[in-house]
Amino acid sequence: MTSKVRLGIIGLGAQGSMYAKFITDGLVPNMEIGAIADRDPAKAAVAEAEYGLPFFENYLDLLDSGTVDAVVTCVPHYLHPEIGINALARDVHALVEKPAGVYTKQVAELNAFAATKPELTFGIMFNQRNNPLYIRIKEIVDSGEIGKIRRTNWIITTWWRPQGYYDQSEWRATWGGEGGGVLVNQAPHQLDLLQWICGVPKSVYAKVAYGFRRNIAVEDEVTAVVDYGDGATGVFVTATHDLVGTDRFEILGDQGKIVVEGSKTATVTRLVKPERELSDGMGIDEVRQLFTGRLNIAELYTQEIIEFDSAWGAQHSGVLQNFAANILDGTPLLAPGSDGINGVRLANAIHLSSWKGQEVPLDFDEDEFLAELNKRIREEGTFGERG
C-alpha cells in the first residue's frame, strides 16, 4: 500500500461530493480518491471532469477494480450494511455512513461479518465523536470526575428541515426508502454520543409524532425516556420543526454535572465530595441555614467552562484521516464500525415503543421490529419490503 489510502466514494450526492472536496482540498493528507461509483450514469461526467477519476455505475465493479483500498458508503441508509459486507468480503476497508443501517438485524449481520475480518478497518462516520468538546466530556465522565451518572437530558431540536427538503427525492422520509425520519437521518449523531458518553440504556419509552408538522410518513418529533437499569434515567427529545432549535445536553452525576449548550460550550460542575456525602453530612443547623439563605452552597463545588473553536469540515475530514491512519499504522479508531449498532438499536426501540404504546427493552425482538417496519412499508406501497 502507498502512504495514502485510495478511497472509493460510493454515492456522489451531497455527502459524497463533500468528502471528495475535503480530500481534493487537502484536508485529509493521508487519503486520495481512487474511484467513484454512483447508480446515476450522469455522474460519470462529473467524476471525469471534476476529478479525472475512474467511475462505476455498479459499486461492485468499483470494489473489484483494484483502484481503491477502502470505501465510504454515501447512499441511502438501508444499503450501508450490504455495501459494507461486500467491501470487506473483497478485502476493501469500509467506512459506513451513519446510521450503520435501518434495523439492527441487518447491522448485526454487518458486525458479524466484519468480526471475521479483523485485519480490515471497519469504521463509521460519527463525525461528532471528533468534536473536541465531546471528546473532552467523554474523558471527564470516563475518569469518574462527576461520579456515577444518575440522569441525562438531551434536547436536540436544531435539525430544522422545511417541507422542500423532504420533497427533494422520492426515497426521503419514507418507510421503504429511508426507514424513518429524524431518528435515522438527523439524530444518529446524538443517539451515538449519548451512549458513547453515558452508556447504553436497558429500556425506553417513547412518544413519537409521525408527520406531525411536515407532510411525511415518518417521524418529525420524538420524546423518549431511557432507563439505564441502575436507577439512572434520561430524556431524549428531537424534532425537525423547531426553526430556532435547542441543543442542550445535561449529564448529572453523583459528584458533578455537565451542561453542554449548542454542542459548543460546556459548564462542568465538580462537587467537593459525592453529593450524598454532602447531603448526609449536613446537620440540622446547616439545614436551617440553607432555608434562611445563610448557607453558601457555592462553597460545595467548583465550575469550569469548556469551549472549543471548531472549523467547518474539520470533524468529517478528521474521521476520514483517522480511518486512513488506522489502515496505515493502526492508530485507534475514533468510531469503530461495530459501535454503529447502538444508535440503530436505540432508534429501533424508540420506534417500537411508540408503535406498541409501552416501554420496550433495548434487547427487543428484532423480528417483531422488522415485521412492524415492513407493515408500514407495505401500507406505503412505494418500495419493497426489507429483511
Next chain:
Amino acid sequence: MTSKVRLGIIGLGAQGSMYAKFITDGLVPNMEIGAIADRDPAKAAVAEAEYGLPFFENYLDLLDSGTVDAVVTCVPHYLHPEIGINALARDVHALVEKPAGVYTKQVAELNAFAATKPELTFGIMFNQRNNPLYIRIKEIVDSGEIGKIRRTNWIITTWWRPQGYYDQSEWRATWGGEGGGVLVNQAPHQLDLLQWICGVPKSVYAKVAYGFRRNIAVEDEVTAVVDYGDGATGVFVTATHDLVGTDRFEILGDQGKIVVEGSKTATVTRLVKPERELSDGMGIDEVRQLFTGRLNIAELYTQEIIEFDSAWGAQHSGVLQNFAANILDGTPLLAPGSDGINGVRLANAIHLSSWKGQEVPLDFDEDEFLAELNKRIREEGTFGERG
C-alpha cells in the same frame, strides 16, 4: 368588615411564621393577623409574646371565635381540604396552602363545597403566579403571539434537599404523613404554572424514583411525559438531589418559542409567520441555500429578552394582598382555590403511571389512586389510611 382582613394563621411552623412576619412587617397593607392556631400548645407563648394575639390549639375554636375573617392553612397537605371546608362552612374565607390536598378525591370535595359558597373567597397560595415573569409569559401565550403550543419542556431540579431536611419531622416524606415527595411538596408550583400557562394534559407517562438518592419512602426524582391530546407533548423533570439544579422551561408554539431560565429570564422568539407557512413557502433553491449556509434564517424571527427583578417575599405577600383585596372589593383572584385540583391531579397521575408502569389518563380512576396510596400507607405502618 373593617378595611383590613383579619387573617387566622392555622399552623405556626416555618410557613405560618413567615406569613405572620410579612403581615406584621407591613408587606400586606390590607391584612392584619386576627388569631393563631397550632396543635402544639408551646406555640401559645410565641403567639402571645411575639404577636399579642389570641391562640387556639384546636383550629375549629379559632374558626368559631369571631376573631378572624379568613384563614390560611399552614399545616400538612392532607389537612388542607378539611380545614378549607370547615372554614367556608363557618363563612370564613379560606386561603389554602399548596398543594390543595394530596389526592384529587379530597380536593374535589373541597371544590364542590366551595362552589356552594360563591359569596366567600376561596384562594390557593400559588405564589409563583405572582411572579411578574410568569404573568407576562401567560399573557404572551394567551394572546396567541407564539401560536398554538406544540411542545413543553420543564426541568426543575433546583429543589435540593439534604437528608437532614427530611429527618426534621416524622410526617415528612412519608406516604401517610405527607402523601408524597417532590411532587407534593416542592414541585406543585411548577405543576400549576405548567397547566396555567400551557393547558391541562390528557395523559401522562412517568418514571418516578422512590428513595433514589435520599433515605425516604417517597419520590426524590420524577421524569414525566405529558400528552396534551392534540399532538402536543411535553416533558417534566424534577428532583431534590441536584445540588446545582436546573430550572429551564421551554414552550414551543407554531409561531414562536419561549425559553425561561431560572424563573428569571425569558427569551421570547416570534416568527414572522407561522412555522408551517415558512416551511411550505421555501422553494428548492432556498432549501439548497439553507444547506450551504447561504440562507439567513435569522430574518425569519425576532427575539426579545424579558427579565424582572423580584424582591424576596413579594410573591407570597402579593398573593395574601390579592386574596384580601378579593374579599374587600372583589379584585379578581390570581389563584382561585378551585385551580388547585389541577396540580394535584397531575401529581396523582404521575404517581399512578409509575406504579402501573404505563401511561394513564388525567381522568384516572380516583378510587384506584386512593387504594394504591393507602396500600403504601399500610405498608409504611406509621399513619392511618386516608379517604
